[in-house]
Amino acid sequence: MMRIIKETNINFIGSRKFSFMFSGLLFSLGVLAFVLIIIGEANLGIDFTGGAEIIGSFENPVSVDELRNALSEVGHGKAKIQSITGEGFENSFMIRVQGSIESAIPETTFAEDGNIVVNMVAAEGDELGDLLKDAITSKFKENKFTLDSTNNISAKVGEKLTGDAIKAIVFALLGILIYIWIRFDFRFGVAATIATFHDVLAVLGIYFLLNREISLLVITALLTLAGYSLTDTVVVFDRIRENLKQFRKRTDYPSTINMSINEVLSRTIITSITTLSVVLTIMVFGGEVLFDFALALAMGILVGTYSSVFVASPVLVEWETRAPKRVK
Amino acid sequence: MRRGQFTWMVVVILAIIISFVLLYPSIAFYSGDPEIIRQEDPSRFFSLKKRALKLGLDLQGGVHMVLQVRDPRGGEVSSYVQDQVLEKIRIRVDKYGITEPEIMKSGADQIVVDLPGYTDIDTAKTLIGSTAQLQFHLLRSREECEALLLAMDSVLAERLETGEEEVGEEAAATDESDTTDQALVDLFGEELADTAAAELDEEEFEKTRPFSALLDRFTGAWYEITMENFHVAQQYLEIPEVQAVIPANHTLMWGTRPERLGDRDFQTLYVLNSNIEMTGESLVSAQEAYDQLRRPVVNFELDSNGARKFASLTGKHIGEPLAIVIDGRVESAPEIQSRIAKNGQITMGGDATISEAYLLAVLLKAGSLPADVEILQSTVVGPALGKDSIQKGQTAAIIGLLLVVFFMAMYYRLSGMIADIALLLNILFVLAFMVIPGVNATLTMPGIAGIILTVGITVDSNVLIFERIREELRTGKTVRASIDAGYDRALLTIIDSHVTTLITALFLFIFGSGPVRGFAVTLSVGVFLSLFTALFITKIIFDMRKKYKRLSI
Numbered sequence: 053m054m055r056i057i058k059e060t061n062i063n064f065i066g067s068r069k070f071s072f073m074f075s076g077l078l079f080s081l082g083v084l085a086f087v088l089i090i091i092g093e094a095n096l097g098i099d100f101t102g103g104a105e106i107i108g109s110f111e112n113p114v115s116v117d118e119l120r121n122a123l124s125e126v127g128h129g130k131a132k133i134q135s136i137t138g139e140g141f142e143n144s145f146m147i148r149v150q151g152s153i154e155s156a157i158p159e160t161t162f163a164e165d166g167n168i169v170v171n172m173v174a175a176e177g178d179e180l181g182d183l184l185k186d187a188i189t190s191k192f193k194e195n196k197f198t199l200d201s202t203n204n205i206s207a208k209v210g211e212k213l214t215g216d217a218i219k220a221i222v223f224a225l226l227g228i229l230i231y232i233w234i235r236f237d238f239r240f241g242v243a244a245t246i247a248t249f250h251d252v253l254a255v256l257g258i259y260f261l262l263n264r265e266i267s268l269l270v271i272t273a274l275l276t277l278a279g280y281s282l283t284d285t286v287v288v289f290d291r292i293r294e295n296l297k298q299f300r301k302r303t304d305y306p307s308t309i310n311m312s313i314n315e316v317l318s319r320t321i322i323t324s325i326t327t328l329s330v331v332l333t334i335m336v337f338g339g340e341v342l343f344d345f346a347l348a349l350a351m352g353i354l355v356g357t358y359s360s361v362f363v364a365s366p367v368l369v370e371w372e373t374r375a376p377k378r379v380k
Numbered sequence: 381m382r383r384g385q386f387t388w389m390v391v392v393i394l395a396i397i398i399s400f401v402l403l404y405p406s407i408a409f410y411s412g413d414p415e416i417i418r419q420e421d422p423s424r425f426f427s428l429k430k431r432a433l434k435l436g437l438d439l440q441g442g443v444h445m446v447l448q449v450r451d452p453r454g455g456e457v458s459s460y461v462q463d464q465v466l467e468k469i470r471i472r473v474d475k476y477g478i479t480e481p482e483i484m485k486s487g488a489d490q491i492v493v494d495l496p497g498y499t500d501i502d503t504a505k506t507l508i509g510s511t512a513q514l515q516f517h518l519l520r521s522r523e524e525c526e527a528l529l530l531a532m533d534s535v536l537a538e539r540l541e542t543g544e545e546e547v548g549e550e551a552a553a554t555d556e557s558d559t560t561d562q563a564l565v566d567l568f569g570e571e572l573a574d575t576a577a578a579e580l581d582e583e584e585f586e587k588t589r590p591f592s593a594l595l596d597r598f599t600g601a602w603y604e605i606t607m608e609n610f611h612v613a614q615q616y617l618e619i620p621e622v623q624a625v626i627p628a629n630h631t632l633m634w635g636t637r638p639e640r641l642g643d644r645d646f647q648t649l650y651v652l653n654s655n656i657e658m659t660g661e662s663l664v665s666a667q668e669a670y671d672q673l674r675r676p677v678v679n680f681e682l683d684s685n686g687a688r689k690f691a692s693l694t695g696k697h698i699g700e701p702l703a704i705v706i707d708g709r710v711e712s713a714p715e716i717q718s719r720i721a722k723n724g725q726i727t728m729g730g731d732a733t734i735s736e737a738y739l740l741a742v743l744l745k746a747g748s749l750p751a752d753v754e755i756l757q758s759t760v761v762g763p764a765l766g767k768d769s770i771q772k773g774q775t776a777a778i779i780g781l782l783l784v785v786f787f788m789a790m791y792y793r794l795s796g797m798i799a800d801i802a803l804l805l806n807i808l809f810v811l812a813f814m815v816i817p818g819v820n821a822t823l824t825m826p827g828i829a830g831i832i833l834t835v836g837i838t839v840d841s842n843v844l845i846f847e848r849i850r851e852e853l854r855t856g857k858t859v860r861a862s863i864d865a866g867y868d869r870a871l872l873t874i875i876d877s878h879v880t881t882l883i884t885a886l887f888l889f890i891f892g893s894g895p896v897r898g899f900a901v902t903l904s905v906g907v908f909l910s911l912f913t914a915l916f917i918t919k920i921i922f923d924m925r926k927k928y929k930r931l932s933i
Contacts, residue, residue, distance in 0.1 A: 054791050107765060139771060140764035181758075200762030202501060209446055209757045212487065213893075220891035227883040235876055269826060272888060272896045276833070276903070279884035283837070283877035287844065290873040319847040322791070326784050326843070327836030333780035334829055339772035341438070341825055349833070 056325075057318050065310045068366035075250055075363050078355070082253025085260035089214075094260060096150075097267030100214055102207030103150040104180035107136065108199040110143040110192065119145060122191035126183055136340070144200070146340070147184060180204060217271045224275060225249060228282055236289055239371055244285045247364035251281040254355045255348055269345040277352025280327070284320060284360035291316050292365065306369045313361055324357045388920050396805065399812035405431035406815060433815050435496075436824030436898055437759075439773075441766040442496040443504045446757035449489045457489040457751065464750045466491050469508055472746040476507055476739070490756070492893075501760040503739060509755045512743040514660025515705040517652040518697060519601035519713060520630055525651045529592055529603075531625040532616075536590040539621055591616055596646060601701060602713070607638060607645040629654045636709045637730035648729075650710045652703050657693050662686025666744040668737035671725070676737035678726040680744060687722040695719040706740070773828035780832045781807070784839055792846050794932035798921045799842035802913040806838050807831060809909045810902060821905075824898030834906025837881065841914035845870045846933055859928035867919055874915065881907050 088094040098105055116133050123131050128149050136144040181204040188197050225245055233241035252274050259266060291312040296305075331353060334346035409417070409432035418425040437444050449457045449465050466483055469491065473481045482494040493508055520528075586593040594613045597604040605613050616622055617632060626632060635648035666680045682690055694702070694716050703713040704726050712729035728737050785803065788796035810831060814821040849866030857865065885904035889897055 054793075056791075107762065109764075138768045140767055144764075201760055201765045203759040204755075204757060205759075206754075206756040208448065212490075216891040216893075220887045223891075224884045224887040227887065228880055231879060231883060268896065272826065272892065272899055275884050275888050276899075279881035280837070282880040282884075283840065286877040286880055287873055290876060294869075315851070316847070319843050322843050322847075323836075323840045326787055326839050327833070329783045329787065330780035330832050330836040333783060334776045334832055337772060337776035337779055338829065339769065341769060342772075342776075342829055345826065345829060 055318065056321060060314045060317055061311075062314060062317075063310060064313050064361055065306045065366055065369050068362070068369065071362035071366060075254075075359070078254035078257055079250055081257030081261065082250075082255075083257075085256045086253065088260065089256075089266065095263055095265050096210075097265045097270075098148060098150050098203070098205050098210075099268040100210040100266070101150050102205050102210050103148065104184060104205070105146065105148040105201075105203040106181055106184055106199060107144065107146045107201040108185075108188075108197055109141060109145075111196040111198075113143050114145075114192065114195060116145075119147070119188070122188055123147070123184065125191070126187040128184065128187070131184070134340075138339070141200075149180060149184065213268060217268070220275060221252065221271075221278070224278060228278075232286070232289075236293060239368060239377075240289050240293075243364045243367040243371070244282060244289065246367055247285050247359040248278050248281050250363055251352060251355045251359050252278055254359075255351045258351055258355075259348060264344060264347070267344060269342070270348045273345045273348035273352065277349055277356055280349075280352060281356030281359055284323075284356050285364045287316055287319065288313055288360050288365060292368070305372050309365050309369055313365055317361075320357060320360065324353055328353050385920060385923055388916065392917055392920065395809065399808050402812045402815050403433075403808075406433040406811075408432075431815065431817075433811065434820060434822045435766075435770075436822045436827065436895060437494055437496055438761055438825045438895055439766050439770050439823065440497055441499050441761045441763045442494065443498050443501055444495075444757070444759040444761075445493045445504065445508060445755060446486065447491045447493065447509065448754040448756050449491060450752045450754060452752055459488065461751050462489060462491065465753060468746060468749050469493060472507055472742060475742045475746055486893075491753070499760055499762055501758060503735075504760075505755060505758060506739060507742070509753055510743060510749075511707050511752055512746070512748045513707055514663065514744060514748070515656050516658040516693070517631070517655070517703040517705055518657060519701050519703055520651045520653055522600050524630070525598075525601055525603075528626065528630060528651060529595075529598070532591045532622050533589045535621045535625055536616060536619070537588050539619065540587065540590055591622075596644070602648050602650045604646045604648050607647060610638075610647045613647075613649070633703075633705065633708065633710050635729050636706065636711050637732065637736075639730040648710070650703055650713060652705070652710070657702075658686070658689055660744060660748070662689070663744055663747075666741040668734060668741045670734070671727070676728045676732050676734040678728070678737050678741045678744065680724050680726065680741075682722055682724065684722075690724065691719055691721040706743075711740070769825050773825055777828060777832050781835055784835055788839060788842070792842075792933050795846055795849075795922075796933075798918050799839060799846070799914070801921065802842065802910075802918050803835060803838055805917060806834065806906065806910050806913040809913065810834065810906045813905050813909065814901070821901045822898055823902070824895040826895045827898035827902045830899040830902030831906060834903060834910065837878075837907055838910040838914055840877070841870075841874045841910055842918060844873055845914075845918070849931070849933060853931070853933075859931045860926075863922055863928075863931070867915070871915065874911070878907050878911060 085094060089096065092101070116135065119133055120129055120131070123129055123133075132146075132148040132150075134146045134148075136146050181202045185197075185199060185202075225248060228248060229241045229245045231241075232244045255274060255277060256266075259270065264270075292309050295308050295312045295315075328350060331346050331349045334342050335350065338346060405428045409428040414425065414429070417428065447465075447469075449462055451457050451461065462485055466485060470481070470483050473483070473493075473495070478495050478498050480496055482492075482496075484492045486492045493504075495504060498504065591613070594605055594609040594616070595603045596606050596609075614634075631652040631654045633650050633652055635650065638645045638647050640646075662683045662685055664681050664683050666678055669677055669679050671677045698716050698718060701713040701715050704711045710729065712727040714727045726740070728740070781803075785800045788799050788803075790796070792799065813819060814823065845866050848870045849862050852862035852865045853859070882904050885900045885907070889900035889904070892900055
């Protein structure tokens, strides 16, 4: 029999002071990120801010700097430019310009002295992609630029998406709270919801720290990891419930919970390993589209595993210590 | 083997057979080159395509558009108007010949259009986003155009002078007006502006005749402007003072598309009579064609009421140009040769191609939209990106699967291999479920990620069971009793943990859009089916042997 860990008796509950501090830090980071997202200061993807993304190939090699020069002539020198490789992609680039506030098309106006001034004004997503394309084709006349894919999004679409994403998360958390309340009891439901909420915010916070772009797929990943982290928590809770039935009168509450965590620890670790390995595969082989999605999931698996052990269960203990219900 | 078990085995084997039958068209369609099948046997191609797994826009390429419906009077958009716009767009797309479009309402005032496999975004934008309002206008006379040009020049010159305090210079500019007038005559004499500019101090001309300086040619009732000056001219026209000198019965309007003359590209600015002589509402049919000069045109036919109006309009103005206006742009302004009644012809402006004429004919046939639409999002996924995504998704799925299969077999030995069988069957069932007639789910790139993730979650059920069996074995129970107890006690945990995943997937499906929905579908189907594969099927396999001395776990 191959075993990663033998029977353990680690005092998880005893270290809850430290874990609460650590979690509090992650939690506040997440809250900060959330606030910044709402006021539009975070690194949001064009799904949310509006903007344009084009993918195309040149006939002959072009350097990123040359391309940036061409774009800066229309006021988009700060565009995100990424070289793309893969089958069917040669001398290919992805160019992304975010937000309709920074995004601009030139507008000619008159200055006081009668000179003509070229100003940059906000452009809606739909015009922006054409502007980028035209800037490139007119600059590289000898080197044919063929467009493969474009994505032009107006900021108005983003408003709806942000609203939908928040609704999805709120409803999912509520649904989970109610389900666990029915299946276990109210305290378990609240503890599980706190842990889940913690995980979502923690990953959001880490994402924010890494300054990685928060796209629609990343939000999807956040919801998925909410489901995953819950699976983990439920497995631990299930064992706690089972053990509480048998040991209620003989042992005290914290050690029963600690024992339960230890009992399911090998399952927790093995499942994390298998799930993490497939998510890492998506990260490595899934390409640009899925990278951030998989990265969020990978962090979610780590945080979710941590939280089922160090957040959800200690919350139960803390609650019981303050307002005894089970131990007579 | 007990009888109940035998029944279950039959069920499982049947499920496997049905899955393969369901997936056969997909395997046949995607394993070869679809283009080759299309050429060799078109009927087989379409029958396979219809039954094969549908790929999302992100995988097979295509156009995705989000439209905002706007009431022209600025009020709320009623659901009736939203329906009408949707219906019109559907007619246009069908008439244009794009297959399998998906046109849906979104919210109270938006419409989402998906055109799988279609990648010409510019045509799609015109086809779907244009109002297609056809109008006929007469043009202002040459003298009126000249007067307007002078008026615009003078307010612009004044505006440009503001800030320059030296009155003397201004006076000097006025003194020289004679010379510039002379230059204008040259310009009006249809000579190229370059020549005119060369004859006089170019700088001075630009100062006193700023708008005329932008013109390349002035022919009758329209101005021709090179593309280099096009943008500046547009800005000039937006200045309130310039707007103020344009009489109410004059309308300045740009042509639909630029025209190439020699080595220069032009945009044409028409000076129309503001009065709408006629609209396209009485149009009954439209058809693209070539005229005698092999130029693309659109022939149209009017109903009897429209024919009467059109005959009187054209009869009265023989020899004059008639501007054909579509959505605030002049398509062309051909000279009326004779009185026209029922059958008219629209000459395509600029360097139009026959496909542009076809597009216009489709738009005119389908009729104009009852409200304005604004394109909020236009996305096109090209064939290269789609192919690349499929390639990467496949690689990731295969490697992820192998990793898990290998790990389980290593860690739980023979039992792990049983779990692996369940895992593979789970993927088979998920894919088969997606092509069940009536379900017809779409596979997207995030959907592939969902399937890969399901792999990780599915083994969790077996991990739970196996860990439990190991625990039971350690307490000294027999193998048989341990297996039964393991399954028994893990069952509730597995159900509880899966339901929570299903709850989140459900809300993702409700609030998600496009690719995200694809993810929610594969994830929830995968998790749901894993109850069957990871619990039932593995148990059946374990129960095939009645007595165990020891268990490979």
